[in-house]
Amino acid sequence: MDEEISKWILEFLLRQPIDERIINGILSSLPLKDDDNRLKKTLLLRKIEFEVSNAAISEKLLDLLEIIEELDHREGKSALDSMKAAYCAVAVDCTVRFLDEKVEHNGKYFEAVKRVWRERVCKIEGLASDESKEKMVQIEAALWDSNACGKLSGMNTRNEALKLIRVYLAEEWRSLGPTFLELVAEKAGNVLEGLRSDGGVGGGAVGSANPVRQSAAIGGRNFVYYR
Numbered sequence: 001m002d003e004e005i006s007k008w009i010l011e012f013l014l015r016q017p018i019d020e021r022i023i024n025g026i027l028s029s030l031p032l033k034d035d036d037n038r039l040k041k042t043l044l045l046r047k048i049e050f051e052v053s054n055a056a057i058s059e060k061l062l063d064l065l066e067i068i069e070e071l072d073h074r075e076g077k078s079a080l081d082s083m084k085a086a087y088c089a090v091a092v093d094c095t096v097r098f099l100d101e102k103v104e105h106n107g108k109y110f111e112a113v114k115r116v117w118r119e120r121v122c123k124i125e126g127l128a129s130d131e132s133k134e135k136m137v138q139i140e141a142a143l144w145d146s147n148a149c150g151k152l153s154g155m156n157t158r159n160e161a162l163k164l165i166r167v168y169l170a171e172e173w174r175s176l177g178p179t180f181l182e183l184v185a186e187k188a189g190n191v192l193e194g195l196r197s198d199g200g201v202g203g204g205a206v207g208s209a210n211p212v213r214q215s216a217a218i219g220g221r222n223f224v225y226y227r
Contacts (some may be wrong), residue, residue: 011042015173036069038176044068045172048165051068057161061090062120069126070173079126080175086161086168088132091121091158099149106143113139 048064052056065087069079079087095116098108117136121127141148 082168084129086164089161093161
């Protein structure tokens with residue numbers, strides 16, 4: 001199958017509620033180029049959506065968001081504010097889950113602070129925000145301050161992360177716009193509707209030697225519709 005057609009099919013399927021095993025099978029069978037950032041982002045968003053559908057918040061989400069940020073950076077785009085907020089919220093939840101109200105028992109929390117914040121969040125400039133800097137101060141304070149520890153442990157960080165990830169996904173899907181196949185279907189529908197309005201569809205004899213012919217250029221390719 002042509003690589004361009006394979007890309008259109010996969011982009012469309014990735015937006016559909018299809019079982020992940022089927023998607024993985026399609027990915028392994030279709031010939032695809034490795035230089036299509038739009039398709040890569042679509043696949044990454046699909047993976048994030050799958051994680052959130054299972055109410056799963058993990059450092060895997062940080063991986064996926066960082067890859068998307070890198071793709072955007074290569075194209076000269078800045079990360080969406082909703083993406084920065086989601087990234088920060090996920091980082092907070094991935095850290096606070098190890099928090100113990102007794103500061104002296106926070107060995108795993110210290111490791112999480114080092115791994116998630118000092119070695120990760122602080123180094124990703126494209127996803128930095130005022131909020132993440134403020135959270136960093138709170139996260140660090142909980143290492144030694146029992147009051148700060150109590151405030152963080154009382155927060156529902158998981159629900160907040162899930163909510164902000166969904167907000168980000170909705171904005172990102174809108175910014176990507178419809179898939180190529182959806183654009184083709186919409187254009188075809190508009191053409192046929194226009195023909196019906198003009199009386200060009202439905203009134204001719206079957207097998208007419210002069211079929212109604214309309215063409216539309218979408219994405220650099222020319223499509224011809226017959227009736």
